[in-house]
Amino acid sequence: MSAGISFDQINQFQNNLDTKKEAKVIERSVTHQGILATSSDFASEVAMNPVFSIDLATGDVADQKQSGRCWMFAALNTMRHKLMTNFKMNDDFELSQNYINFWDKFEKSNFFLDNVIKTANEPLDSRKVAWLMATPPQQDGGQWDMLCALIEKYGIVPKSAMPETFSSEKSAQLNKFLNLKLRHNAAVLRELVANNASNAKLLSTKEKMLNDIYRMLAYTLGEPTQKFDFEYRDKDKQYHIDRDLNPRAFFKKYIDIDLNNYVSLINSPTADKPFMKTYTVEMLGNVVGGRQVKHLNLEMNDLKQLAIEQLKRGESVWFGSDVGQSSNSQKGIMDTSLYAPDELFDTDLSLSKGARLDYGESLMTHAMVITGVDLVDDKPTKWKVENSWGKKVGNKGYFVMSDDWMDQFVYQIVVNKNFMPAEIQAAQEQEPIELAPWDQWEP
DSSP states (O other): OOOOOOHHHHHHHHHHHHTOTTHHHHHHHHHHHOHHHHHBOHHHHHHTOSOOSEEOOOOOOOBOOBSOOHHHHHHHHHHHHHHHHHHTOOTTOOBOHHHHHHHHHHHHHHHHHHHHHHTTTSOTTSHHHHHHHHSOSSOSOOOHHHHHHHHHHHOOOBGGGSOOOHHHHBOHHHHHHHHHHHHHHHHHHHHHHHTTOOHHHHHHHHHHHHHHHHHHHHHHHOOOOOSEEEEEEOTTOOEEEEEEEOHHHHIIIIIOOOGGGEEEEEOOOOTTSOTTOEEEETTOOSSTTSOOOOEEEOOHHHHHHHHHHHHHTTOOEEEEEOTTSSEETTTTEEOTTSBOHHHHHTSOOOOOHHHHHHTTSOOOOEEEEEEEEEEETTEEEEEEEEOSBOTTSTBTTEEEEEHHHHHHHEEEEEEEGGGSOHHHHHHHTSOOEEEOTTSOOOO
């Protein structure tokens, strides 16, 4: 049943508004100050005092600049925390995000072209092919498991060995022309399949395409580091140099963690994803034949307890969230009580966490690192967060996240599986249920 809006209805709506004594005061305030400023709650700023009972030593906050590499920055930050502690590195030490970025874009290109070939017999307007072509083949986002796949294959280097470039810090131009090239390649490959080209022909054509992609990446991001000397002074002013390292050797010597121990846990309270089951996503990944993206869905209290356990053991926690909800980047606060737009407009704006996911109101948009928590009577009240937006936001780049905000807008954490209870470890070992490509968690 459909119905238009009548002028009688409009007159009634205006009459209803006229009966509200506070309407003009609110209108004057909102029209001049906007919704968020008018509905902000000063009490939230008081409650989010950045003091924590568990507070790990980290370092200076990194800056992803005008790129979407938050997942990469957050993951490398968790690793540099360990390195900085063990080798007394200075606070400004960073691992090379650009090195990982180069290989991620190269591997994503191959991953996309493989999926083009796999779906080449489906019509362009099929939902899967339409999604594959409409979703940018090259985008900066990714997942923890994708980062692990890259490190397992290519290793890692310090930022001094492969620093940032214009196109790593401002990725829009590079992504635009990579996407143009990859969609051009997709048209070529689909035509070859339509003309019954042999597998050998498809593979040789794809190899030529990847050669072009490699050249584009080398011009914009720099040639990927193969050998380097690691030279630094530690916090005690002692000089160190380690000569002729390769990226895999550097990872083994200076970081030396078993990436297989670190697993992704999600909280998706939706009917289609029962808890204590594992999930993967079709066509989500980067390294063909590499580590599979895999998530175990748990109750939120389980995620929080595992995060606390990891912090108590001195390890920071990678996590993914919807950072734009109820947050203020300049003040460095993420709190569901930060704004009260429902009270401002005198209307119900509530949705459950599951409903926000089901109806497109929320999704995981940004990855950061939990480096502390404030426990009162063994219960978390707020969490310390290391962001990757530089030192000019928040408290020198660090944010405070209320426990309720974590409940509502945190969707994923990565923990050492050895810290998990036996029943959760057993659940994590299950073969994952494959979700549709458009059911993605990519930040």
